[in-house]
Amino acid sequence: MVCIEITPNIYWNGLNDRTSDLFEGIWPITKEGVSYNSYIIADEKVALIDLVKGIKTDDFLSQIEEVVDPATVNYVIINHMEPDHTGMIKTMQKIAPQVTFVGSERTKQMLEKFYHLNTNFKVVKTGDTIELGTHILEFYDIPFVHWPETIATYERTSKILFPCDAFGGYGALGGSIFADEYEDLDFYKEEALRYYSNIIAKFSRFTLKAINLLKGLDIRIIAPSHGLIWRNPKEIIDLYERWARYGTEPESAEEGVTFLYASMYGNTEKLMGSVAQGLSQEGIPVKIFDVARTHVSYILPYLWKYRGVVIGTPTYEAKLFPPMAYVLDIATSKRVINKEVIRFGSYGWSGGAQRDLEPRLDKLKWNLLEFFEWQGGPTLEDFQKGEDLGKRFAQHLKNFN
Ligand SMILES: Cc1cc2nc3c(=O)[nH]c(=O)nc-3n(C[C@H](O)[C@H](O)[C@H](O)COP(=O)(O)O)c2cc1C
Numbered sequence: 001m002v003c004i005e006i007t008p009n010i011y012w013n014g015l016n017d018r019t020s021d022l023f024e025g026i027w028p029i030t031k032e033g034v035s036y037n038s039y040i041i042a043d044e045k046v047a048l049i050d051l052v053k054g055i056k057t058d059d060f061l062s063q064i065e066e067v068v069d070p071a072t073v074n075y076v077i078i079n080h081m082e083p084d085h086t087g088m089i090k091t092m093q094k095i096a097p098q099v100t101f102v103g104s105e106r107t108k109q110m111l112e113k114f115y116h117l118n119t120n121f122k123v124v125k126t127g128d129t130i131e132l133g134t135h136i137l138e139f140y141d142i143p144f145v146h147w148p149e150t151i152a153t154y155e156r157t158s159k160i161l162f163p164c165d166a167f168g169g170y171g172a173l174g175g176s177i178f179a180d181e182y183e184d185l186d187f188y189k190e191e192a193l194r195y196y197s198n199i200i201a202k203f204s205r206f207t208l209k210a211i212n213l214l215k216g217l218d219i220r221i222i223a224p225s226h227g228l229i230w231r232n233p234k235e236i237i238d239l240y241e242r243w244a245r246y247g248t249e250p251e252s253a254e255e256g257v258t259f260l261y262a263s264m265y266g267n268t269e270k271l272m273g274s275v276a277q278g279l280s281q282e283g284i285p286v287k288i289f290d291v292a293r294t295h296v297s298y299i300l301p302y303l304w305k306y307r308g309v310v311i312g313t314p315t316y317e318a319k320l321f322p323p324m325a326y327v328l329d330i331a332t333s334k335r336v337i338n339k340e341v342i343r344f345g346s347y348g349w350s351g352g353a354q355r356d357l358e359p360r361l362d363k364l365k366w367n368l369l370e371f372f373e374w375q376g377g378p379t380l381e382d383f384q385k386g387e388d389l390g391k392r393f394a395q396h397l398k399n400f401n
Pocket residue numbers: 262263264265266267268269314315316317318319346347348349350351352375376377
């Protein structure tokens with residue numbers, strides 16, 4: 001793409017990545033892609049806000065050249081040290097040795113460790129400013145959104161907030177960089193929630209703190225480091241605030257069920273249909289995932305927003321079926337806590353899945369209401385039990401608040 005002017009002399013200078021399969025080496029983006037957004041402010045002094053991943057380096061430099069000579073850049077603001085925004089840092093320093101990198105004290109220390117660079121570095125903290133000419137940059141510490149060193153940059157004249165990963169989302173930019181120029185934002189909103197649940201969720205408390213701090217600013221545009229630019233900032237702030245609340249106020253979760261199941265020979269799968277039927281008859285939204293066939297990246301958004309979880313899993317070597325254990329492990333590390341849960345599953349001789357499950361649920365603070373197991377194939381009576389279990393669980397969820 002080419003540089004796109006956002007407001008006079010402020011440009012989007014990002015890269016779309018449509019060929020990487022995994023973000024952070026774990027989250028699938030094969031179909032969706034991702035953008036690394038960098039910005040140029042071309043005033044008397046020239047500043048770049050965040051860089052990009054170390055891919056398509058020539059494209060990135062050519063884009064800068066459309067606006068300014070890259071050798072004349074005065075400042076590179078590093079809102080966040082993660083390599084998807086600093087991959088270009090050595091190249092930038094070679095091209096513009098006079099450049100001053102700007103970030104928090106933590107960023108300075110981490111840059112040295114990650115890149116072993118001896119750079120001009122200016123440490124900033126909340127309230128500090130840098131004048132570029134008519135544009136003035138203000139800095140705000142927003143630690144742990146989602147690394148310890150993160151800051152946000154606000155440009156006073158244009159009233160643009162550059163919050164890096166906060167308010168970001170997966171999804172390469174197609175057609176426009178501005179959210180308001182899309183007829184239908186469903187794809188980007190879903191991908192923003194997937195990104196939130198994969199990357200930011202664990203730090204929801206810090207995210208709410210950052211939102212409260214930044215809400216004091218007169219923000220006209222939010223320009224994050226991944227995904228769309230929001231000229232109606234309230235839209236993305238409200239979404240992020242709601243998602244952060246799911247992590248800090250469990251009662252704000254939505255009425256719905258993430259239905260996780262796995263089955264080797266179909267015995268547990270057979271009951272899945274009955275339990276789901278019981279839930280659906282009561283009008284509860286249900287999203288069903290075969291955990292052995294669905295990457296956890298796509299499961300996390302539902303676990304994050306819905307209050308209920310159904311776990312359908314057989315016993316495997318006296319424990320949970322391994323892909324189910326993996327999903328619960330990831331949920332634990334992402335702090336997907338405080339859910340209402342039921343469980344069912346088949347076993348062959350000894351069982352053991354339930355014994356493996358219970359301490360995991362304790363760690364997650366998930367409240368197990370009921371479970372039932374049967375040996376081998378389900379009987380007609382088991383099918384009925386499954387349906388009744390689904391109905392009771394739906395009633396419980398409806399009466400929750
Ligand atoms: C590799 C493997 C390991 C198993 N380990 C156990 C076990 O330790 N204890 C047990 O009760 N059943 C065990 N089973 C039996 C399954 O739990 C049983 O076949 C169950 O009906 C499978 O349900 P499914 O068809 O939904 O996968 C094992 C099955 C397999 C294939």
